[in-house]
Amino acid sequence: MDILKISHVTKTFGTKKVLNDLSFSVPEHSVFGFIGQNGAGKTTTMKIVLGLLERNQGEVFVNGEKVIFGQNTTNKYIGYLPDVPEFYDFMTPMEYLTMCGQITGMCKNEITERATELLKLVGLNVENKRIKGFSRGMKQRLGIAQALLNSPKLLICDEPTSALDPMGRKEILDILSSVKEHTTVVFSTHILSDVERICDRIAFLHEGEIVLGGTLEDIKNIRNGESIELEFLTVKDAERFLELSAGGEKIGRTKLLFSKRTERDMLEMMECLSQNQIPVVRLERLEPTLEDLFLEVIGK
Ligand SMILES: Nc1ncnc2c1ncn2[C@@H]1O[C@H](COP(=O)(O)OP(=O)(O)O)[C@@H](O)[C@H]1O
Ligand SMILES: [Mg+2]
Numbered sequence: 001m002d003i004l005k006i007s008h009v010t011k012t013f014g015t016k017k018v019l020n021d022l023s024f025s026v027p028e029h030s031v032f033g034f035i036g037q038n039g040a041g042k043t044t045t046m047k048i049v050l051g052l053l054e055r056n057q058g059e060v061f062v063n064g065e066k067v068i069f070g071q072n073t074t075n076k077y078i079g080y081l082p083d084v085p086e087f088y089d090f091m092t093p094m095e096y097l098t099m100c101g102q103i104t105g106m107c108k109n110e111i112t113e114r115a116t117e118l119l120k121l122v123g124l125n126v127e128n129k130r131i132k133g134f135s136r137g138m139k140q141r142l143g144i145a146q147a148l149l150n151s152p153k154l155l156i157c158d159e160p161t162s163a164l165d166p167m168g169r170k171e172i173l174d175i176l177s178s179v180k181e182h183t184t185v186v187f188s189t190h191i192l193s194d195v196e197r198i199c200d201r202i203a204f205l206h207e208g209e210i211v212l213g214g215t216l217e218d219i220k221n222i223r224n225g226e227s228i229e230l231e232f233l234t235v236k237d238a239e240r241f242l243e244l245s246a247g248g249e250k251i252g253r254t255k256l257l258f259s260k261r262t263e264r265d266m267l268e269m270m271e272c273l274s275q276n277q278i279p280v281v282r283l284e285r286l287e288p289t290l291e292d293l294f295l296e297v298i299g300k
Helices: 042-049 073-077 093-103 108-121 136-148 166-178 192-198 216-221 235-244 263-275 290-297
Strands: 002-013 016-027 031-035 057-062 078-081 154-158 184-189 201-206 209-215 226-232 255-261 280-286
Touching: 002 042, 002 184, 016 042, 016 057, 016 184, 016 201, 016 209, 031 042, 031 192, 042 057, 042 154, 042 184, 057 073, 073 078, 078 136, 093 108, 093 136, 108 136, 136 154, 136 166, 166 184, 166 192, 184 192, 192 290, 201 216, 201 290, 209 216, 209 290, 216 290, 226 235, 226 263, 235 255, 235 263, 255 263, 263 280
Parallel strands: 031 184, 031 201, 078 154, 154 184
Antiparallel strands: 002 016, 002 057, 201 209, 226 255, 226 280
């Protein structure tokens, strides 16, 4: 079942159309990467899903229930970490989660149990200092714990890793992938390597539309032809092969790159190498990175 379904949503700010007939769905128990450059409309989309922003057209369903602007009934299924989470700096993490639990009407024992479990999950269980002294990464981790407090079916995180260093990013990504058995995770980002690390599915938002979407595997397969990189022992060998095999490009002293090649092309290259007795150090089929694919679909 789709925990989130966005159907033909359009959003304009004044005369500016930010989302243009946007549609995509998120199946349960996936980690879903919502990718787009700054200003693409990721936060806008998330706010529409949360019923915090009014859409001009289209419908949104969370767990099969329609989202109505200004009402928060569907938010009982959602845990949300905004792009810049705000905390009361004078509190400890436990005090903060307790307050959040009280606001949402959880009972005392449930709060203590759940908060203890979550602080352990995000690695803040030994942290007794006040939030004031927290690093950005620690604040993001506390934000995730808070968003998971009422065991949501859908966790939405708005750019949870964008402001963090590589270590902090890894910690967040590890937490997000560890919760996917219990909750579906949707997170927005412009960092493509984060997506490649933990997502099952993605949607690329560009100029108000999804220009690329689906499982990571399918997306990598849609490209017609792969790149093949060859490395030779000597410059002379590389140059000889380049003369024999058209369309190659020199990318180093002894390295050549052939793009958009089929398996058949690859076999022909191997035959050519063998017939002409050119030894190679390496012949490798390169998997396209998401970045390659993204630049390709937006035509850059
Ligand atoms: N309240 C608003 N009023 C006018 N324009 C807005 C408002 N919120 C966002 N925008 C514009 O909508 C576009 C998308 O913004 P946003 O959803 O924040 O992008 P992202 O989160 O992908 O960086 C941007 O051009 C932004 O300037
Ligand atoms: Mg944003």
